[in-house]
Amino acid sequence: MNGASFREFADWRLAFGEVRHRRLRPVEHAFRYASFFLRVPAHRLDGRPAGNLLFGLNRRALLSFRERDHGAGGAALPWIRGLLAQAGIAADGEIWLHAFPRVLGYAFKPVSFWFCHDRAGNRLAIVAEVNNTFGERHCYLLAAPDGAPLRRGAELRAAKVFHVSPFCSVSGGYRFRFLESAERSVARIDHDDDEGPLLLTSISGRYAALDVAGCVRALLAHPLFTFGVIARIHLQALRLWLRRVPFHRKPAPPAQAASNESN
Template identity: 50%
Template sequence: MESAFPVQICTGTVMHKRLRPAVNAFRYGVFFLRLQLRALEQQPQSRFRWFSVNRFNLLAFHMKDHADGKGRLSAWADQILHANGIHDADGEITLQCFPRVLGYVFNPVSFWFCHRADGALRAVICEVNNTFGEKHIYLLADEQPLGNGVQLQARKIFHVSPFCETTGQYRFRFIRREQDARVAARIEYDDVAGPLITTSVSGQEHAMSDRRILQVFARYPLMTLAVVWRIHWQALRLWIKRVPFFTKPLPPSQEVSR
């Protein structure tokens, strides 16, 4: 029997709230993909008319958009994990990211959920991109498998927004509800003065189909272009509100931070 195609499409919401020195909040509807990378590398040929892997289409996923842009994505993730002493994440790797829409994509952050062979979540790789074309990797892991919704932390060392210093701490929570196929990733950022920003992306998984692809495209046309436009629009709002502006520092080393 033919196996299901290892890509789900999710519809949901991006939320962001800044607490000080001026409150700034927004909420946008989005869609995103969840791809089972090891399975996808075994059957990369899409069976859908409006979705392709490594080829132009209405929606597409290009492996070169992630990791180092070379080779198999699962091999890159395994290399990151092994270099950091994690050798039991030999199960499926689920990559959550935006797709290309009519050839264009920008992913502020992509999440790589790395599982053990028994299905337990062992680690999460956070692949962060800024609008200056730079990338940084945060590895979130513990000595034991990660429970649903457990809090994970990472020290901020990568410049993302000119309205935040490159200091402080991130707190992450990843939630998955099997009963209604809901997923959520929540990030809280604290600077030296305390909690500053809360952001999240959440949604419901759906099986990929040509009908679903056309539905999400009709509802959120040119969504990935809108991601970049909204980043700059929100930056303008912060500037108007006189939120302090910080000059971009030198890029960090390419080492993975934990």
């Protein structure tokens, strides 16, 4: 297999970095682990399969990306365009998705981010797409109330309406910050409850080409990465339970599939 087989993914990227998580109350609990994710140009998502044995789009491969893992479970680009249009956001330019890939056919994606621009290249909205371990999904649409471009590193807020962890109630809100350059990306997501900051989390990565070398690096460094994501979630939950952190039963999911924070 040579570089020619990856030409159709020339504008895709891998990003190698880490996930950090810190809980502040009622006990301190922190962990971090190495990770990687994809930077996907949404205009390439047309429902058709592509790729090779190492990396596949909408097909089987050692590493892969499937549109059905996002949005409404079908064609991803019409879905995200429709979500933006319904919110009155004129993001008619490029859209980039940051998301975990499938590894050996399996994926669990706690959070993915859609970065949505207008034709002039201004970022008008970011959609945080959240999945929980119960097979439910909710999107937080982050945008300025007046439709103005989002500044790099600006704090964006959203009320928490979706159950993620049984050790956190569905209350309070999130504070998001996104720091990007041509070389790396950092997403910071903090959860505050009525008492103040509760969880501090981040996902970071330094970009590399999506090519033979990048895929081999990902597979050698993280051969069971997405299986590990779900395993770590349950392991950390066990540790919190053993430390007697209060447990919250899962409420019904929100009636709407997306929360629009631009209103």
